[in-house]
Amino acid sequence: MVICDAESACKACHGSPESATTHEDCFLLFKQRYEAEDMFQRMLQRLWILVAWRIPWRRGPISAIDEENISIPDISAIGGYAFPMLRRLPPEIVQLIREYSPDSLLWRFGLALGLFQQLSTPASGDLVSMPLSDCLLWERDSLLAxxxxxxxxxxxxxxxxxxxxDSFGIKRIERLLELSPYNPKRSERFLFVTIKESETKDVVVHFKFGTLRLEFPDASPGGFQIWDTETCPPPLGRCIFFWRQSIETAQFQTIDIRKITGITFFMAWNRVCQIHAHTAATPTAIQTWKQIPPMRRAVLTWIYLPISLNDDIIAFGPTIAARIRSMLTRFTLLFRLRLAGDVIVGPYQPNQHGPNGNAFFALTNQPVSTLVYGWPEPQNKYISTIGAVLNETPKPYQDDSLPSPQLKKPNLGFPYYSFASLWNVIRVIVYDNPDTGFCRGILLHYNNGAERALGQCRIGVDPAKIYDMPTYVCFIPQRYTRPNRPGQIKTAIVRCTNQDDHKHDEEGWVCTPMCHDLDFWFTQGQVDIWVD
Structure with a gap:
């Protein structure tokens, strides 16, 4: 058997039979549970339906919902096997223990026992099929056709x-007399498809073992548009999308700008692998990082866009060249914030900058209330599209140049670029690599309430040093060699002080008063800081 990890749509995978993976020890537990051959084969068929039909239709999107939000392990069952005292703990305490030991085999064991309980629930094994247009109502918990x-x-x-x-597939089908007005409030537990009956031509509903799945005709796009908002999707007249590939079948995630403190973009090979919205409930991006395949995590660059409570996005868009190409390859976005100014997210692209170093962007002409992005598709593992819901009907793009400092040729290969003024900074937070002690990123707070990030600010993950009312930002360039890798890595140590007569033990420190600008070039593992 060959596991395909193609970076784009694979023709062989497109026509191959469906498959599902399981942990070896979980499958051995399953075999022990159903030892008799006839029982094993019957339950194996039911297990396949339960697992495969979690994806609502063939080649459909993998749910963006964390399973932990849907169900918790069968604590009673675990207690009956090995930990009888566990049953006496309040669920909140058990959940805290689980958060501190998420990779423990104990929880996987509990999930397996919970799955066996589902398999033991009486349900018809007869296949019932009908056109989706004929379906009036269905609820998974009822176990009825x-x-x-x-x-x-x-x-x-x-x-x-x-x-x-939800994370187990289609949970409910219902009919609506009319659509409720769009509300940007998103659901953490469910995703939704809202369509007209006329859009369901030749789509078939299959029901078996208490679960349900859709089948699309070969000539159709092969899916529906999915949103994380329970109300009807926003009117397309108020939406603007960059790179409109497959938006008819995209799984859209929304970010309400008014309810977040920032956004982390996970970049690999100059493309967005995943996006995390920082909120009071999800202050760090570590859980989103864990959703990315382990092999890709090793090459990720974290780009943090802080959005303070007093700030908002008044325009955003990609480089004009990227919009013309209509591709999400080597893209760069500009976010224009009312207080913080212009912020770049994405790689430095010399062919998209003018002779004076300014980049040209195609920006929205209106403030952005909600960001929208397509959940990474299984076949390419990158964000499929990005856009916004505007307060009014979008107007034509405005082509604008970024008033950034003149960019010199970077000393790093294929870098990302960030810049910020040190004027009126009242707090500096320096994020260091915990393994090396070298700087990864700098977060700046200004007296007008704005915030800007330089480099990789991995909020709540990397150790942070906080400096209030600094008068100098000091850095010393460094080089080091990574184990088992050729060449030296360029980086820096960054510290701040409010002492005018401060000294450093080593030579080579650059002490910058708070009346300059900083250019911060960086890659996944390197840093190069310049003073303007």
Missing amino acids: PTSCSASCSSPKPQFIRLTI
Whole structure:
């Protein structure tokens, strides 16, 4: 067997049979549970349906919902096997223990026992199929087959259909008489599809073992548009998308700008692998980082866009060249914030800068209330599209030049670029690599409430040094060699002080008063700081 990890759509995978993976020890536990051959084969078929149909349709999106939000391990079952005192603990304490030991085999054991309990629930093994357009109502918890409109509708049926999806697949199908107005409030537990019946031509519903899945005709796009908002999707007239590939079948995640403190973009090979919105409930991006395949984590660059509570995004967009190409390869975005000014997210691209070092961007003409992005698709593992919901109908793009300092040729290969003024800075937070002690990023707080980030600010992950009311930002360039890798890495140590007559033990320190600008070039493992 070959596990395909193609970076784009793979023709061989497209036509191959579906498959699912399981831990070897979990499968051995399953075999022990159902030792008799006839029972094993029957339960194996049911296990396959339960696992494969978690994806709501073939080649459909993998759910963006964390399973931990849907179910917790069967604590009673675990206690009955090995930890009887565990059953006496309050659920909140058990959850805290789980958060401190998320990779423990204990929790996987509990999930396996919970799955066995699902398999033991009586449910019909007969396959029931019908057109989605004929389906009136279905609820997974009822274990009953979908109700057909032809069998129960004496009056005209509602023309809107809503699917509710959780980490176990399609949870509910219902009919709506009318669509409720768009509300940006997102759900942490469910995803939603809201469509007209006329959009379901030749789409078939299959029901078996208490679960349900859709089948699309070969000639169709092969899916529906999915949103994380329970109300109807935002009117397309108020949406603007950059790189519009496959938005008809995209799984959209939304970020309400008014409820976040910042956004972390996970970049690999100049493309966005994942996005994390920092909120009071999710202050760090570590859980989002864990959703990225382990092999890709090793090459990730974290780019943090702080958005203070007093600030907002008044415009954003990609480089004009990227918009013309309509591709998410080597893209660079500009976010224009009311207080913080212009912030670049993405790689430095010399062919997209003018002779004076300024980059040209195609920006929205209106403030952004909600950011929208397409959840990474299984076949390419990158963000499929990015856009915004505007307060009004979008106006034509405005082509604008970034008033950044004149960019010199960087001394790093394929770097990312950030810059900030040190004027009116009242707090500096320096984030260091815990393994080397070298600087990864700098977060600046200004007296007007704005914030700017330089380099990689891994909030809540890397150790941070806080300096209030500094008068100097001091740094010393460094080089070091990584184990088992050729060449030297360029980096720096960064410290701050409010003492005008301070001294350093080593030569080579650059002490910068708070009346200059800093250019901060960086890659996944390197840093190069310049003073303007």
